[in-house]
Amino acid sequence: xxxxxxxxxxGALALFAAGFGGVPGFVxxxxxxxxxxTPYKKNKVLxxxxxxxxxxxxxxxxxYADPNLKLLRPSLFMSPAKTEGSMTDLDGRFALHPSLNSLxxxxxxxxxxxxHGVGSPNNTRSHFDAQDYMESGTPFNKGxxxxxxxxxxxxxxxxATPFRAVSLTSALPRSFxxxxxxxxxxxxxxxxxxxxxxxxxxxxxxxxxxxxxxQTSSEILNKAGKESxxxxxxxxxxxxxxxxxxxxxxxxxxxxxxxxxxIAILIKMDVGMEVAFAESGGWDTHYNQGTAIGALANNLxxxxxxxxxxxxxxxxxxxxxxxxxxxxxxxxxYQNGTGGTDHGRxxxxxxxxxxxxxxxxxxxxxxxxxxxxxxxxxxPVSIDFRSVxxxxxxxxxxxxxxxxxxxxxxxxxxxLMKA
Amino acid sequence: MNLKRMAKTFAVGAVxxxxxxFAQTSHSSEPRIKMPYKKTGLDSRQAAAHLLSRFSFGATxxxxxxxxxxxxxxxxxxxxxxDLPDDEVNKRLEGYNTLDLDNSTIVxxxxxxxxxxxxxxxxxLIDKDSLQSAGRKEYQDKLHTLMVQAGYKPMQDLQxxxxxxxxxxxxxxxxQLKEVLTDFxxxxxxxxxxxxxxxxxxQTYERDAIRPNxxxxxxxxxxxxxxxxxxxxxxxNASSVSNNNxxxxxxxxxxxxxxxxxxxxxxxxxxxxxxxxxRLMEQVMNAQKRQGLNENYAREIMELHTLGVDGGYTxxxxxxxxxxxxxxxxxPLYNNGIAKKIMDIAGEERMKKQGFVHEGDFLFRANRHDxxxxxxxxxxxxxxxxxQEGMEVLHMLATHPSTAKFIATKLANRFVCDTPATALVNxxxxxxxxxxxxxxxxxxxxxxxxxxWDQKALREKVKSPFELAISAIRATNADIQQPFQIYAWxxxxxxxxxxxxxxxxxxxxxxxxxxxxSLLNRMNFGLAFATEKIPGVKLNLAALNKKNNNFTLxxxxxxxxxxxxxxxxxxxxxxFQRK
Numbered sequence: 001x002x003x004x005x006x007x008x009x010x011g012a013l014a015l016f017a018a019g020f021g022g023v024p025g026f027v028x029x030x031x032x033x034x035x036x037x038t039p040y041k042k043n044k045v046l047x048x049x050x051x052x053x054x055x056x057x058x059x060x061x062x063x064y065a066d067p068n069l070k071l072l073r074p075s076l077f078m079s080p081a082k083t084e085g086s087m088t089d090l091d092g093r094f095a096l097h098p099s100l101n102s103l104x105x106x107x108x109x110x111x112x113x114x115x116h117g118v119g120s121p122n123n124t125r126s127h128f129d130a131q132d133y134m135e136s137g138t139p140f141n142k143g144x145x146x147x148x149x150x151x152x153x154x155x156x157x158x159x160a161t162p163f164r165a166v167s168l169t170s171a172l173p174r175s176f177x178x179x180x181x182x183x184x185x186x187x188x189x190x191x192x193x194x195x196x197x198x199x200x201x202x203x204x205x206x207x208x209x210x211x212x213x214x215q216t217s218s219e220i221l222n223k224a225g226k227e228s229x230x231x232x233x234x235x236x237x238x239x240x241x242x243x244x245x246x247x248x249x250x251x252x253x254x255x256x257x258x259x260x261x262x263i264a265i266l267i268k269m270d271v272g273m274e275v276a277f278a279e280s281g282g283w284d285t286h287y288n289q290g291t292a293i294g295a296l297a298n299n300l301x302x303x304x305x306x307x308x309x310x311x312x313x314x315x316x317x318x319x320x321x322x323x324x325x326x327x328x329x330x331x332x333x334y335q336n337g338t339g340g341t342d343h344g345r346x347x348x349x350x351x352x353x354x355x356x357x358x359x360x361x362x363x364x365x366x367x368x369x370x371x372x373x374x375x376x377x378x379x380p381v382s383i384d385f386r387s388v389x390x391x392x393x394x395x396x397x398x399x400x401x402x403x404x405x406x407x408x409x410x411x412x413x414x415x416l417m418k419a
Numbered sequence: 420m421n422l423k424r425m426a427k428t429f430a431v432g433a434v435x436x437x438x439x440x441f442a443q444t445s446h447s448s449e450p451r452i453k454m455p456y457k458k459t460g461l462d463s464r465q466a467a468a469h470l471l472s473r474f475s476f477g478a479t480x481x482x483x484x485x486x487x488x489x490x491x492x493x494x495x496x497x498x499x500x501x502d503l504p505d506d507e508v509n510k511r512l513e514g515y516n517t518l519d520l521d522n523s524t525i526v527x528x529x530x531x532x533x534x535x536x537x538x539x540x541x542x543x544l545i546d547k548d549s550l551q552s553a554g555r556k557e558y559q560d561k562l563h564t565l566m567v568q569a570g571y572k573p574m575q576d577l578q579x580x581x582x583x584x585x586x587x588x589x590x591x592x593x594x595q596l597k598e599v600l601t602d603f604x605x606x607x608x609x610x611x612x613x614x615x616x617x618x619x620x621x622q623t624y625e626r627d628a629i630r631p632n633x634x635x636x637x638x639x640x641x642x643x644x645x646x647x648x649x650x651x652x653x654x655x656n657a658s659s660v661s662n663n664n665x666x667x668x669x670x671x672x673x674x675x676x677x678x679x680x681x682x683x684x685x686x687x688x689x690x691x692x693x694x695x696x697x698r699l700m701e702q703v704m705n706a707q708k709r710q711g712l713n714e715n716y717a718r719e720i721m722e723l724h725t726l727g728v729d730g731g732y733t734x735x736x737x738x739x740x741x742x743x744x745x746x747x748x749x750x751p752l753y754n755n756g757i758a759k760k761i762m763d764i765a766g767e768e769r770m771k772k773q774g775f776v777h778e779g780d781f782l783f784r785a786n787r788h789d790x791x792x793x794x795x796x797x798x799x800x801x802x803x804x805x806x807q808e809g810m811e812v813l814h815m816l817a818t819h820p821s822t823a824k825f826i827a828t829k830l831a832n833r834f835v836c837d838t839p840a841t842a843l844v845n846x847x848x849x850x851x852x853x854x855x856x857x858x859x860x861x862x863x864x865x866x867x868x869x870x871x872w873d874q875k876a877l878r879e880k881v882k883s884p885f886e887l888a889i890s891a892i893r894a895t896n897a898d899i900q901q902p903f904q905i906y907a908w909x910x911x912x913x914x915x916x917x918x919x920x921x922x923x924x925x926x927x928x929x930x931x932x933x934x935x936x937s938l939l940n941r942m943n944f945g946l947a948f949a950t951e952k953i954p955g956v957k958l959n960l961a962a963l964n965k966k967n968n969n970f971t972l973x974x975x976x977x978x979x980x981x982x983x984x985x986x987x988x989x990x991x992x993x994x995f996q997r998k
Contacts, residue, residue, distance in 0.1 A: 216993035218878075231935045
């Protein structure tokens with residue numbers, strides 16, 4: 001059995017910032033419980049990216065071989081060609097937008113799966129409602145207090161740590177609402193006592209706070225205080241400020257790029273994170289969405305390059321991480337009068353990880369003929385988002401409780417994770 | 420320096436604060452105020468501090484002593500009457516342009532982006548093609564310029580003033596209990612700026628549906644929220660539609676007749692006049708048919724606003740309430756909108772005859788109402804109940820025993836502790852039922868109960884980030900010139916108020932607010948606030964110290980920088996997170 005002293009002497013301590021005067025309480029507890037030296041070393045992490053605004057799945061991953069597409073979208077139609085800057089063919093039926101090029105190697109290597117025609121059974125075309133339903137995981141009930149990712153961390157059976165569920169956003173996303181501790185932080189550098197003055201003075205102030213929280217009679221403040229200071233020392237903002245990604249990796253200087261970079265830092269620090277969340281905006285392309293260049297192309301490039309940088313940066317940690325994207329709905333199959341697309345139904349999503357059965361576009365799409373469209377205008381939802389989310393959460397985080405994860409739902413998981 | 424002692428001194432000092440003496444007037448439906456704090460071993464200073472910690476956003480320097488010398492009963496009475504002049508608030512709100520506007524003005528001045536573009540295209544100020552080439556930033560700038568030229572205003576102004584006024588009223592308002600309850604009831608009947616369809620209405624929602632009723636009658640408030648465009652849009656009742664009524668059947672008939680007539684004319688004379696008009700009518704009718712029943716509001720009004728999730732209703736009840744409330748919608752307010760034009764053409768008289776009810780911004784649309792019979796919570800509502808049927812449903816919900824219990828629990832949760840005693844809740848629920856939902860009576864019943872004064876309840880609640888920020892302003896008599904900066908900190912600490920997405924509102928329990936990230940931000944808030952690093956925050960800590968003695972220890976610590984630093988530590992300290 002490993003006691004705290006042995007743990008401190010172990011190599012695990014090297015993981016933590018210099019100057020840290022002891023092992024964080026929650027790490028020590030976890031080490032005691034699990035009788036291992038580095039309690040979080042092989043933790044599985046699920047990273048989710050919410051594309052708010054509804055990504056045009058028909059342009060991101062285009063069913064170009066369907067002759068209806070060109071008729072529906074005369075000026076937005078794209079297809080693969082030999083020329084530079086055109087789409088990349090995936091399987092003779094679907095092609096990847098040129099701005100998503102940096103994701104193509106992952107698809108080709110079989111670690112990235114694409115799911116198309118995915119969405120919610122609730123046919124609302126309101127961003128607010130559709131996001132709400134997707135994040136609560138209950139498409140027909142707004143009153144669900146918790147989010148599906150919060151329920152997911154509650155089902156992993158691991159110890160609670162301050163970093164178990166981390167959202168790189170300023171406010172807690174709906175997916176994270178709930179009883180399990182979850183952290184929303186826009187910038188890990190805020191994870192410090194901040195004041196004007198010398199480092200010595202700041203240190204003194206931090207110590208004063210630590211002392212006060214140590215002495216308080218309020219149990220919850222006492223506990224959270226301890227964990228805050230443990231976590232603060234563990235992260236050590238200097239390390240974050242000076243973080244160097246893996247050789248040759250360049251994160252885009254965008255909100256999504258920054259968020260994923262910080263998620264990579266947390267993964268590499270082995271702080272016990274199990275679910276991470278980031279978001280990206282600007283997908284609501286009603287006007288002038290463009291084709292190979294334009295608003296959507298720019299957004300897709302940022303999305304793709306951020307994910308590619310993240311994945312390369314993870315290097316030795318890739319086995320532990322699965323990344324899944326999501327968007328509240330898709331866009332109309334036909335283009336509108338202002339060079340864009342309006343709110344539709346199904347879109348597509350990406351799942352990346354070494355335990356993903358990738359290299360395939362999972363779909364049940366029939367055709368884009370008017371008779372096959374929902375309400376004569378939209379790509380219908382032929383795969384329930386819950387069948388993807390539950391497959392990924394169950395397959396990667398090893399939880400198996402769909403009743404808790406997605407109450408109301410009795411469907412079958414999509415078989416896209418390796419057994 | 421002994422920080423623990425300092426923290427204690429400060430906490431006690433800050434918790435003590437104000438009041439004034441007023442004659443107690445009696446209202447027959449409300450119990451007499453008889454606060455049994457002596458029975459639980461509290462002296463009047465402790466009791467005043469406790470009362471202030473729960474019924475205000477924090478004591479100002481010297482306020483506890485003021486309340487003691489004025490008398491706790493009198494202070495409470497004054498707060499329940501909530502009619503103290505608010506000169507300081509009024510002064511600080513001078514220059515705010517949106518706070519008195521009605522919904523119609525707001526809707527026609529603060530356009531959403533879609534409306535704006537349509538208007539600009541209509542007025543030939545932009546054409547679609549000119550936008551094709553513009554970059555995103557350029558495009559936004561151009562839109563903004565054109566918007567101002569056309570006399571419209573940005574939605575951000577509306578949001579900013581809404582947020583700022585909440586901070587100013589809470590920090591500087593004299594009627595503190597009213598501000599605390601406005602915060603409470605808004606959260607109970609939550610609507611959210613995250614939903615575009617309702618964002619224009621949230622300022623009037625708080626002002627007209629919540630604020631005037633927070634110390635009044637529960638049913639009045641329930642009805643006010645049910646009819647307000649913000650709630651109708653937020654929980655989708657505005658788009659809940661039934662075709663089961665005479666008006667629709669008649670309309671369908673008319674269209675059919677018209678169709679035959681036009682066909683005949685076309686066959687005989689090859690005359691196609693009137694066909695375009697008919698197609699429009701058909702379109703309107705089909706649009707309505709595509710919509711259907713939406714149960715969101717019906718579910719939440721029972722689960723979250725009245726009965727509570729275990730209040731004894733079924734899915735069938737949800738559907739039946741949704742049917743009863745079909746047709747409850749905002750009146751069309753947007754002058755350029757087709758709905759407004761149709762309503763103007765129809766005329767009030769004709770609409771009234773058809774069973775429409777138009778009250779201000781609310782419109783009961785008889786042509787969307789389900790005329791059939793319903794059974795709700797075991798009670799039969801005969802067919803053709805119209806608008807009145809919905810009002811009866813609301814009355815039934817507002818006065819239901821489950822509602823009394825649910826509301827009593829929630830109030831006790833906010834004002835006493837996270838897990839209130841059953842006896843207390845039952846007593847408050849009885850008061851609710853006996854007075855048909857008189858909120859004052861319920862609050863008085865609460866403070867007349869020993870549980871409110873239980874020593875274990877003292878400083879038991881953890882402040883929300885908003886409460887923390889406002890109590891820091893009050894405890895230091897700070898001058899806040901840029902309230903939005905305080906909002907930015909509330910967000911950092913985990914409370915982006917007015918933006919809580921779910922209809923549940925923010926959870927009212929310590930565990931929700933306190934986690935590692937938020938706690939460090941609370942400490943950093945204390946430091947940034949006390950050292951005036953937050954733009955627009957002005958403090959005079961030395962003067963505060965001389966006047967009140969509360970900061971003697973901080974002052975003894977030495978120079979001004981030190982005083983600020985120590986004050987910052989105190990604001991970030993665990994004791995100051997509690998109330």
